[in-house]
Amino acid sequence: MNEKLIVALDVPDRIQALEVVEELKDTVNFFKVGMELFYREGPRLIDDLKNLGLKVFLDLKLHDIPNTVSRALKNLINLGIDMVNVHALGGQEMLRAAYRVKNEALKKNCKVPIILGVTVLTSMNQKALEQIGLKIELSHLVSLLAKEAKDAGLDGVVASALEASFIKKLCGQDFITVTPGIRRLEDGNFDQKRVVTPKRALELGADYLVVGRPIVAAMNRKIAAKKYLEEMAGGLNGHL
Ligand SMILES: O=C(O)c1cc(=O)[nH]c(=O)n1[C@@H]1O[C@H](COP(=O)(O)O)[C@@H](O)[C@H]1O
Numbered sequence: 001m002n003e004k005l006i007v008a009l010d011v012p013d014r015i016q017a018l019e020v021v022e023e024l025k026d027t028v029n030f031f032k033v034g035m036e037l038f039y040r041e042g043p044r045l046i047d048d049l050k051n052l053g054l055k056v057f058l059d060l061k062l063h064d065i066p067n068t069v070s071r072a073l074k075n076l077i078n079l080g081i082d083m084v085n086v087h088a089l090g091g092q093e094m095l096r097a098a099y100r101v102k103n104e105a106l107k108k109n110c111k112v113p114i115i116l117g118v119t120v121l122t123s124m125n126q127k128a129l130e131q132i133g134l135k136i137e138l139s140h141l142v143s144l145l146a147k148e149a150k151d152a153g154l155d156g157v158v159a160s161a162l163e164a165s166f167i168k169k170l171c172g173q174d175f176i177t178v179t180p181g182i183r184r185l186e187d188g189n190f191d192q193k194r195v196v197t198p199k200r201a202l203e204l205g206a207d208y209l210v211v212g213r214p215i216v217a218a219m220n221r222k223i224a225a226k227k228y229l230e231e232m233a234g235g236l237n238g239h240l
Pocket residue numbers: 008010034059061085118120121122123158159180181182190192210211212213214
């Protein structure tokens with residue numbers, strides 16, 4: 001099964017999440033649990049997904065002082081998840097604290113997730129940066145934050161696929177790029193600003209493509225997911 005597509009379970013509760021999973025589990029095996037679902041259902045839902053043999057990206061975008069992030073991350077790692085993220089804007093000390101938690105878990109032979117730094121949200125564009133007083137080119141800020149994450153020892157970043165190729169050049173081909181804001185041309189962008197098609201995202205070097213509403217809110221989710229997978233297969237000349 002193609003593991004490059006991660007479907008965002010952006011639904012309010014466990015029942016709806018498991019409905020989506022049931023519909024998609026023969027097609028997709030990597031799901032993202034975000035704040036909406038985790039704040040309501042907590043670790044129980046992660047157990048449900050793991051018991052179904054699925055991979056889980058827990059997207060809580062930790063952003064706090066190093067001590068708090070480190071303690072929170074310890075709890076999340078104990079859930080047995082496959083991927084997790086912290087905000088790269090939290091600074092080098094916070095990112096290193098996250099890395100240390102992973103290292104300690106490794107030493108204890110615990111299962112450790114891929115740890116990602118979120119760079120600049122895909123819902124933001126240049127204007128949104130200016131509005132908060134950041135007079136820096138958006139792609140430059142993404143580079144700086146990716147480099148911070150790399151220097152701290154994290155495994156990769158969350159960014160738009162628009163930035164994937166220069167992140168790889170800067171941080172190395174093994175540095176993972178997870179890219180939300182993926183849209184087929186006929187799907188709506190909603191609040192996403194830095195949007196890329198599935199085929200183009202793979203051409204640009206994205207390792208994982210995160211898709212939420214275009215699949216989860218579709219009349220037929222399985223067909224919608226298959227359309228994304230077909231375009232992805234096209235992007236890799238059918239070698240998925
Ligand atoms: O970390 C994320 O997953 C994330 C980072 C980012 O910059 N942009 C972004 O959209 N996301 C998440 O990716 C998903 C995208 O959902 P859709 O816009 O519905 O495809 C949502 O669950 C977001 O929370």
